[in-house]
Each structure stands twice: as structure tokens, then as C-alpha cells.
Amino acid sequence: MAIDIWECALGFMDAQILLTAEELGIFTLLEERPQTAEALARATGLPQDSATRLLTALCALGLVVKGTDGCFCNGPEASQMLVPGKPGYIGTMFHHLREDLYPLWGFFKETLVEGTAQWQRAFRGQPPPTEEMYSDPERLQAFMDGMHAISYGPALEFARAAPELSNVRTIVDVGGASGAFVIALAQVFPGLRGVVVDLPQVRPITEAYAARASLDGRITFHAADFFHDPLPQDADAYALGYILHDWSTEQGSRLLARVAEAAPSGALLIVAEYLLADDRSGPLFVARSDLNMMVAARGRERTAREYMDWIARFGFRTERVQPTHADKQFIIARKT
Ligand SMILES: C[S@@+](CC[C@H](N)C(=O)[O-])C[C@H]1O[C@@H](n2cnc3c(N)ncnc32)[C@H](O)[C@@H]1O
Numbered sequence: 084m085a086i087d088i089w090e091c092a093l094g095f096m097d098a099q100i101l102l103t104a105e106e107l108g109i110f111t112l113l114e115e116r117p118q119t120a121e122a123l124a125r126a127t128g129l130p131q132d133s134a135t136r137l138l139t140a141l142c143a144l145g146l147v148v149k150g151t152d153g154c155f156c157n158g159p160e161a162s163q164m165l166v167p168g169k170p171g172y173i174g175t176m177f178h179h180l181r182e183d184l185y186p187l188w189g190f191f192k193e194t195l196v197e198g199t200a201q202w203q204r205a206f207r208g209q210p211p212p213t214e215e216m217y218s219d220p221e222r223l224q225a226f227m228d229g230m231h232a233i234s235y236g237p238a239l240e241f242a243r244a245a246p247e248l249s250n251v252r253t254i255v256d257v258g259g260a261s262g263a264f265v266i267a268l269a270q271v272f273p274g275l276r277g278v279v280v281d282l283p284q285v286r287p288i289t290e291a292y293a294a295r296a297s298l299d300g301r302i303t304f305h306a307a308d309f310f311h312d313p314l315p316q317d318a319d320a321y322a323l324g325y326i327l328h329d330w331s332t333e334q335g336s337r338l339l340a341r342v343a344e345a346a347p348s349g350a351l352l353i354v355a356e357y358l359l360a361d362d363r364s365g366p367l368f369v370a371r372s373d374l375n376m377m378v379a380a381r382g383r384e385r386t387a388r389e390y391m392d393w394i395a396r397f398g399f400r401t402e403r404v405q406p407t408h409a410d411k412q413f414i415i416a417r418k419t
Pocket of ligand 1 (some may be wrong): 231280
């Protein structure tokens with residue numbers, strides 16, 4: 084595979100250009116109407132020289148397009164994914180990328196050498212932002228909106244191709260956040276009820292998403308710390324979406340043991356994660372996420388085989404693995 088080494092080396096600049104332009108509201112302004120650099124400078128409060136130079140870079144990246152009249156407008160991807168309120172909007176995740184991950188990646192070498200996340204160095208002894216956000220409703224909402232944006236589409240794609248779910252009456256989504264997964268499932272299977280287990284601060288967010296989905300009370304919230312509080316017992320199915328990769332193998336094993344204890348025999352376990360290739364040669368998106376798990380959490384990405392062997396130790400036999408277009412893959416297992 085040919086690789087442009089300069090593109091790779093300078094990628095951190097592209098990330099700042101994109102994240103900062105989104106923070107300044109450039110894509111929102113351009114979606115309202117095509118605008119000149121002068122108008123955008125006035126609207127964003129940037130000096131005109133800065134606005135002009137930023138727009139040149141955004142054009143070169145293909146994010147915006149300059150017309151012959153000198154006005155800029157959003158390119159198709161920016162219009163679809165960078166404008167708040169659009170179904171494909173991913174900007175809710177950008178605050179987390181900019182404020183949490185960017186500083187942490189500044190200590191990447193230290194992370195590799197010490198094998199642990201560098202919260203103390205990056206945030207000068209403050210608690211990690213991923214813990215602090217639970218006392219800041221606005222940040223929590225932004226994080227959950229971001230998770231929803233990346234999780235709802237794959238969940239819907241999975242649900243439409245998962246006949247095993249047609250017999251499921253109740254599914255418990257452990258660490259279910261906004262409810263993206265169970266909402267998508269309940270939309271496809273009219274007889275299905277979803278229970279979202281998450282920390283108590285998440286309740287209003289999940290309940291608001293569930294209310295907007297108009298699912299006649301079929302989505303409920305169960306406040307619990309999944310490491311310490313009782314999990315709902317005897318459901319037909321349990322889900323762990325982007326949960327196991329956040330934690331060390333020891334912590335993940337504690338959680339799997341608790342799920343195994345709650346699940347009756349014959350219950351489904353659905354593990355939704357990015358998967359590394361069996362030979363660990365990639366893919367890049369997952370290899371990057373694996374390192375990010377070291378930089379920002381205590382976890383790691385794993386291969387399908389590693390997940391299958393891991394959950395088998397807790398009595399879950401894998402029946403199949405369903406990929407989706409969005410890299411999230413679904414391991415479907417059953418309690419023996
Ligand atoms: C990475 S998000 C995954 C969200 C969702 N499952 C998905 O696939 O999009 C992790 C979720 O686990 C929740 N969580 C973290 N620690 C928890 C704990 N100790 N008990 C319950 N929920 C927890 C977080 O609040 C968050 O909603």
C-alpha cells in the first residue's frame with residue numbers, strides 16, 4: 084500500500100483545522116448561505132486575514148468550495164456531517180476530540196513508555212474529563228449526543244439483519260448511554276423492550292431520546308454502576324456496546340462475570356466493538372482506536388477470536404459475527 088508520509092506526519096494540523104472551523108461555526112454559517120471571507124470574518128469575530136487563510140485550507144482539504152463569485156459554500160460531506168441538526172452530524176463528538184483526546188495525545192510517547200493513560204500530566208492532576216463530565220450536564224449531553232450519532236446507524240443496520248432478535252422480548256443494554264442501540268432495535272422489532280443500564284446522571288438524556296422516538300414506553304432506564312449494583316436479571320438478551328474496549332481485561336472480566344450471573348441460559352449476548360484483523364495487521368481505524376484506548380482509557384481493541392475466547396470463559400458461545408458499514412461489528416453469542 085502506497086503511503087504519503089507527509090500527509091501522515093502533518094495529519095495533526097488537518098485535525099486542528101477541521102475541529103477549530105467546526106468550533107467557530109463556519110460550516111453552520113456556510114449552510115445558511117454562501118459567504119465571502121469578509122462576511123465570515125465578521126460573523127466569527129476572526130481577523131479577516133485569519134479567516135481568509137483558514138478558508139483556503141478548508142478549500143484545499145475539500146471541506147468547502149469557493150465559487151467564481153468569491154463566495155464559499157460547504158462541500159457535500161461538510162454539509163452532511165458538520166452541520167448541527169442534520170441526521171449525519173458528528174460535531175457533537177468534536178468537543179471530546181479537541182478538549183480531551185488532543186491534549187492526551189500530546190503525551191503519546193509517555194503513554195507508550197509507561198503503558199498507561201497520562202491524565203495527570205495532560206490535565207495537571209485534575210480528574211479525567213470523562214469522569215468530570217458527569218458533573219457537567221452540558222458536556223455529558225454533548226458526549227452522549229456524539230455516542231448516539233456514531234451508534235444509532237450501525238444499530239439499525241444490525242437490527243435489520245439479525246433474525247435472532249425476533250424472539251427477544253427484553254434486552255438489557257449495559258452501558259447503553261442515550262439508548263441508541265435499544266431504540267434502533269425497538270423500531271425494527273415492535274414486540275421488543277429495551278432497558279438501558281447506565282450511571283444515574285445519564286437518565287434524563289436517555290429518557291429524552293426515548294421520548295423523541297415515540298416507542299410507547301418500551302425503552303426504560305435502570306440507574307446502576309455496572310461494576311457494583313445489581314443488573315436486571317433474566318432478560319432474553321444483554322448487550323455490551325463499546326464497553327469492553329474501554330476497560331482492562333481484569334475489569335472487563337468482572338463485568339462479564341456479572342452479566343453471566345444475570346443472564347439465564349439461552350440468553351443472547353451481543354458484543355458490539357471495532358475488531359482488529361486476526362493477523363493484527365489493521366485495519367487502521369481500529370489500530371488507531373486501540374492506541375487511543377491506551378491514551379484515553381484503560382482498554383484495548385481486540386480481534387474477533389480474542390472476544391470469542393474471552394466471553395466463552397463466562398459461558399457465552401459465539402454463533403456469528405455481523406459486520407456493518409461503520410466498522411462497528413456485532414458478536415452474537417448465546418449463554419450455554
Ligand atoms: C463508550 S460509551 C458506550 C455507549 C453505548 N453502549 C454505545 O455503544 O454507543 C460507555 C457508556 O458506559 C457508561 N458507563 C461507564 N462506566 C459505567 C459504570 N460504572 N456503570 C454504568 N455505566 C457506565 C457511560 O456512561 C457510557 O454511557
